[in-house]
Amino acid sequence: METTVYLARRIRTLDPERPEAQALAVRRGRLVAVGAEKDVREAAGNEARVVDLGAAVVVPGLVDAHAHLGGLGKSLTVARLEGTRSVAEVLERLGAAPATSFQGDWLMGKGWDQNGWPGGAFPGRSELDARFPTTPVYLTRVDHHAAWVNGEALRRAGITRDTPDPAGGRILRDAKGEPTGVLVDNAMDAVAGVVPPPTDEQLQVRLSAALERCAQVGLTGVHDAGMDLRTFRLLQTWDMLGRLPVRVYAMADGQGEERHEYLERGPYSGRLLEMKAVKLLLDGALGSRGAAMHAPYSDAPGETGLLLMAPEELSARVHAFMARGFQVGVHAIGDRANTLVVDTLIAAAKATGTEALRHRVEHAQILRPEDIEKLGAAKLVASVQPTHATSDMGWAEARLGPERLLGAYAWESLRRAGAVLALGSDFPIENPDVLAGLYAARTRQDAAGRPEGGWRPEERLTAERALEGFTGGPAWASFAEERRGRLAVGRDADFTALSVDPVEDEARALVDARVVATVVDGREVYRAP
Incomplete structure (x- = not known):
């Protein structure tokens, strides 16, 4: 099995017994030597492959302790709404959404945040209905704890003015009691449940x-x-x-x-x-x-x-x-x-x-x-x-x-x-x-x-x-x-x-x-x- 020696300007080991090093050697997925370049080269042997990382600084592998791989993959392929500054900009991005943004005939997007829009108010379904009257639209908020949907999405989910709020969720409503198109937390489930799963x-x-x-x-x-x-x-x-x-x-x-x-x-x-x-x-x-x-x-x-x-x-x-x-x-x-x-x-x-x-x-x-x-x-x-x-x-x-x-x-x-x-x-x-x-x-x-x-x-x-x-x-x-x-x-x-x-x-x-x-x-x- 080949041994590889990595050289770098500095290696921060986070090991209190040897906080810094200049080289490390790898074999079969494990570290077999860590220390001064001369010592590591000797331990690795003359046949070792050498990778010089130049001025780089090496640290122990960085790990994200709370993340969502499925959500990241989806966000990389559906309509991306992060950083939008208005509802109009959201509609513009949805109009240019790639084909990968669809699950079945549903247009999917993520990342909107009303806090960055003028007034900071939640959006409504009317803006989406005007642009997408027959295509169901499902857009998750940046924190994934709210969804903005259009009338067709509400219709397919069977949500009307008579639908009660579920436990742990809220269907936002206008002054007449009609659903506005924003669903918070567990209220999202009714619509999410009728979206076709990804292939x-x-x-x-x-x-x-x-x-x-x-x-x-x-x-x-x-x-x-x-x-x-x-x-x-x-x-x-x-x-x-x-x-x-x-x-x-x-x-x-x-x-x-x-x-x-x-x-x-x-x-x-x-x-x-x-x-x-x-x-x-x-x-x-x-x-x-x-x-x-x-x-x-x-x-x-x-x-x-x-x-x-x-x-x-x-x-x-x-x-x-x-x-x-x-x-x-x-x-x-x-x-x-x-x-x-x-x-x-x-x-x-x-x-x-x-x-x-x-x-x-x-x-x-x-x-x-x-x-x-x-x-x-x-x-x-x-x-x-x-x-x-x-x-x-x-x-x-x-x-x-x-x-x-x-x-x-x-x-x-x-x-x-x-x-x-x-x-x-x-x-x-x-x-x-x-x-x-x-x-x-x-x-x-x-x-x-x-x-x-x-x-x-x-x-x-x-x-x-x-x-x-x-x-x-x-x-x-x-x-x-x-x-x-x-x-x-x-x-x-x-x-x-x-x-x-x-x-x-x-x-x-x-x-x-x-x-x-x-x-x-x-x-x-x-x-x-």
């Missing part, structure tokens, strides 16, 4: 595109937060055939009926694909005011958000999956949702004797101070997304008010309380670019450097802790800390080469940095042209 070919194209994109942005692994059974089976086949370019730590989708089959199957471990966790959703998103809050929204006094399942149902599902040996991760955005999730995970772990399964709070976005302390004391994983803060900072205080903002996107407070930080992006809600995540974690600023000094800068992470959050944190959260997260002899050969030093260089350098190479299991899955 096998569409699914394969989408997943291939998503995995390729992950490798391009320097990710050696992804924690997929809520995978459907069809996608899981396809990835199982690809893993057995050696076709996965990056590692996938899949969380079973614990929301729908497929959860029963996942419970029957139990945890799974393959070569680059694992499923040891389950993902549950308790509330909606802040942007659509679906996040469950203890007190009403500051900019909508009559609203407190939505619980997507009753607390009793959450407890029952958590207990069932813990008893089956699954790590449990629960989506919690609002402070009420986080209180329920933290209390439920702690109680259920104790009852089932599964404290060692490293249960997770996905997002941990808005918490009361006492819940931050409880989360940390229980050593729960805080699976947080730095770019959510920089995306939301322009309007979050309007939603929450200044007092609740103190416990929002509170990464450093969570860390100090004892939580393990596993950083991610929540792509495709945010861009999968992990360099943007490192930058946001360090600065709490947008790419233009606003606001000066950072938004609530006391919650910034140091450069070392930000890097640890995308390496060692996800490794620990996926029970892989003995194999990944550091570069040392005997560990998996997963590493990312960058054009900048993410620790020593100024944070601003990350904005224009690029990925030089991505290596997974000893295989070079991406090299910059």
Whole structure:
């Protein structure tokens, strides 16, 4: 088996016994030498292949601890509405949508955000009806917690003025009681349920595109937060055939009926694909005011958000999956949702004797101070997304008010309380670019450097802790800390080469940095042209 030696300007190992090196050697997917170039060359032997990465800085493989491969693949192929500045611009993009935007005869799009439009109000069906009177249209909001549909879509789903709001969902209505075309959280299901599923070919194209994109942005692994059974089976086949370019730590989708089959199957471990966790959703998103809050929204006094399942149902599902040996991760955005999730995970772990399964709070976005302390004391994983803060900072205080903002996107407070930080992006809600995540974690600023000094800068992470959050944190959260997260002899050969030093260089350098190479299991899955 061939041995490959990689040379670089600097190798940040995150191994306290040897923090830096100049070379490493790879054989059969493992690191066989790490250290000075002379020593590594000698250990590798004269027949070793040598790859010189020049001025690049190598770090342990970067991992996104909360993402959605299926959603990314879809977002790369349907009508893309991110960054639109008006309803008119949305209609313009839909009119130019590629053929891949259709599932059956349904026009699909994603990424709209009314907060960036004049007035910030939710859109309505009338604009879509005028342009698409007979083609059903289904457009998911940037956070995937609301959908904007036209009249034909409502007709096919059987939604009328007499349709009641489902539990955990809202059908927005006009002054006359007619559905406006915006559906929030569980109300989306009625329309989504009549959209034809993607064909096998569409699914394969989408997943291939998503995995390729992950490798391009320097990710050696992804924690997929809520995978459907069809996608899981396809990835199982690809893993057995050696076709996965990056590692996938899949969380079973614990929301729908497929959860029963996942419970029957139990945890799974393959070569680059694992499923040891389950993902549950308790509330909606802040942007659509679906996040469950203890007190009403500051900019909508009559609203407190939505619980997507009753607390009793959450407890029952958590207990069932813990008893089956699954790590449990629960989506919690609002402070009420986080209180329920933290209390439920702690109680259920104790009852089932599964404290060692490293249960997770996905997002941990808005918490009361006492819940931050409880989360940390229980050593729960805080699976947080730095770019959510920089995306939301322009309007979050309007939603929450200044007092609740103190416990929002509170990464450093969570860390100090004892939580393990596993950083991610929540792509495709945010861009999968992990360099943007490192930058946001360090600065709490947008790419233009606003606001000066950072938004609530006391919650910034140091450069070392930000890097640890995308390496060692996800490794620990996926029970892989003995194999990944550091570069040392005997560990998996997963590493990312960058054009900048993410620790020593100024944070601003990350904005224009690029990925030089991505290596997974000893295989070079991406090299910059």
